[in-house]
Amino acid sequence: MQREMERQVFHLVFGTAIAVLILFLGRFYSLALFGLCIITGIFISEVMHQGIRLPVFYWFIRRMERDKVKPGQGTLNFLLGIFIALVFFSIDIVFVSVLILAFADSFSTVVGKGIGSRRIYNKKSIEGFIAAFLASFLVTLPYLGAYVGLITCFMASLTELLTPVDDNIVIPPLASLIIYMLTL
Numbered sequence: 194m195q196r197e198m199e200r201q202v203f204h205l206v207f208g209t210a211i212a213v214l215i216l217f218l219g220r221f222y223s224l225a226l227f228g229l230c231i232i233t234g235i236f237i238s239e240v241m242h243q244g245i246r247l248p249v250f251y252w253f254i255r256r257m258e259r260d261k262v263k264p265g266q267g268t269l270n271f272l273l274g275i276f277i278a279l280v281f282f283s284i285d286i287v288f289v290s291v292l293i294l295a296f297a298d299s300f301s302t303v304v305g306k307g308i309g310s311r312r313i314y315n316k317k318s319i320e321g322f323i324a325a326f327l328a329s330f331l332v333t334l335p336y337l338g339a340y341v342g343l344i345t346c347f348m349a350s351l352t353e354l355l356t357p358v359d360d361n362i363v364i365p366p367l368a369s370l371i372i373y374m375l376t377l
Contacts, residue, residue, distance in 0.1 A: 197306060201299040204271075208295020211275065212288050220284050227276045231269060238265040270361040278365035282373055289336045290368035293329040293349045298360060301325035301353055317354050326350040341375045 215223045237250055242263055254265055274294065278287045305321025313319050330346040337345060349368045353360045 198303060201303050205295050205299040208271070208291055208299075211271075212291040212295065215275070215279070215284055215291065216288050220279060223284070223287075224276065224279050227272050227279065231272050231276060234265055234269045234272065238263055238269065241265070267359075267361065270359040274362040274365040277362070278369040281366065282369040285336075286369045286372045287365065289333050289345075289372060290365045292332055292336075293346060293368045294361065294364040296332045297325035297329040297346070297349050297353050297364065300328035301350070314354055322350055322354050325353050337372065341372060344375060345371045 214226075218226060237247060241247060241250060241254065250265070271294075275287065275291055278290055282290075301317070301321040301324055304324035305318045308320055311319045313322070326346050329349060330342050333342050333346060336342075345368055348371055349364050352363055352367055356363050
């Protein structure tokens, strides 16, 4: 549980920092940076998958990556989801979507594994779902308002609960689409 807690704290801090970085860089430079990071990350992941230990990356992946997944897969999925959202939506929308991902994913895991007792789907709990919704809603309330925030965060939390695809890929584009449609 300690390792998972460290992972989720990192996920939350990293996600929040990425959201702020997107605002700072703007769309063009964010796309360029995340595209470069994805390409570099795929290369590093493949090299490490072949058994080559790249010093800094090996230490980081050993501490932060879940067991039995390809090295760096979680980070690559996170960056890919953000990249897809950036292609189609404005910086302001993607900023909030990344916050939703960071808070929903982190809180659902910590609460679900920590106190979750009512499993509802794929080893996930109702407590984790509620934590994902509340955390993401509260952090995005100043940006989205109650109506858009309720709908967007509920759908993102439901997606985190039910998606068979890594939620890091799905939530940023989905949340961005919902925000876009509700604020037309």
